[in-house]
Amino acid sequence: MFIINCPYCGERDQIEFSCGGEAHIERPKQPTELSDDQWAEYLFMRKNIKGVQFERWNHIHGCRKWFNVVRDTTNDKIHAVYKMGERPPIK
């Protein structure tokens, strides 16, 4: 449980948000040409990082907009928040 700084609404409690998991997973451009292995990679395989992770969040009980968060999963500290389509502010 922590505070998330929604880029549209400002600081709100984490329970107002819904976590969408790992960010920057691109939907395959040619879905019909994908092998079963590639589909499995896209749909199911995750980095599940212990440490600094890039992830998607939705302000589900607020503006309902999606955005990205950089969070350390070992202590839940948030390093950065940025909008969809923007480049991550840190590597």
Next chain:
Amino acid sequence: MKNKYSFFALIKNAFSGHENWQRAWRDPEPKKEYDAIIIGGGGHGLATAYYLAKKHKITNIAVVEKGWIGGGNTGRNTTIIRSNYLWDASAGLYDHALKIWEGLSQELNYNVMFSQRGVMNLAHNLQDVRDLKRRTHANRLNGIDAVWLNTEEVKKFCPIINTSPNIRYPVLGGTLQRRAGTARHDAVAWGYARGADEMGVDIIQNCEVKGIKRNGDTVEGIETTKGFIKTKKIGVVAAGHSSVIANMAGLRLPLESKPLQALVSEPVKPIIDTVVMSNAVHAYVSQSDKGELVIGAGTDSYISYTQKGSHNVVEETLRAILELYPIFSRMKMLRQWGGIVDICPDASPVISKTQVKGLYFNCGWGTGGFKATPGSGDLFAHTIANDEPHKLNAAFNLNRFVSGDLVDEHGAAAVAH
């Protein structure tokens, strides 16, 4: 040879003030090489080593554990054991474990305090009733004991439940598995550790794995805080940290790790002599032998390795507990803790080979791995020893995420993910 625990041993040791009991397991330094290494000294890992030594006669094994044995999810769960899962594959897997539980204390010569006090799952709406009745039928077709109870029978079986039709989520009935129950979680780790150690397994605590050495498509050993250890077979049983180990080997798994919480109340006199679970309102409760109510809460909805969990999750669970059991309204909660659970997309585990030869994973048990400890160890040992899965864990391979042959047990997993 270890001294056998018995009534006579207890009397004999009483004469010397209980100061001459043997150590239950050694504290060895790692050798340079082992035939197999198990990463993770929890219940599942220790059971794997135990069955590898006992059934497959592979005794040159090390179990490496970064903390102390049983200090992870084995010592953090709510100790519920049951096998009332929906699909045939899961029924086979969990009931295999339940059958081993029934003779485990005798087999290990260690009292794991297995208590078949029954587990009741409550239904609070019509869909719950349909789902649970369907699951009862599926269980019985698979030879697993399960009965449907109506509201009056629920009340009779556990009189402190509020069965008033006027509450927000009224009790419309429930299922009961009488062979289900609880066990003492620490004793399971200790019993398997003692048994494995006696057969020559080295249990190496405070030894963290830092890397997996691969040579192309085979494994060569592990880098640890106690140096490099050579081996041809590695069984990873690292629960919430499975992905961390997988990343070391250059693999990705279909897992997300989240904190799951539990809490216990102050100890009181016996008040609830069974286990009651409720999916819909997310409350489950039993009473430990010490008298504490053991309450399981839900997972946090985001990936985290913090081993604590959020306050609002506890609050939701206690709200549901209080509506179902008004008698607990003035009880105080003593302790709360979290464990990191690794959850698969289909809420079923993975006991599988990987594309790397000699590297095996036993993971994805999510919120309900404790119940499967003996069966999981047995089947994982079989998979490692024969380089082939046993027929009971064949469905739980990693390839199911490629083939699409998932084993969806979200309904029976009992904790909302």
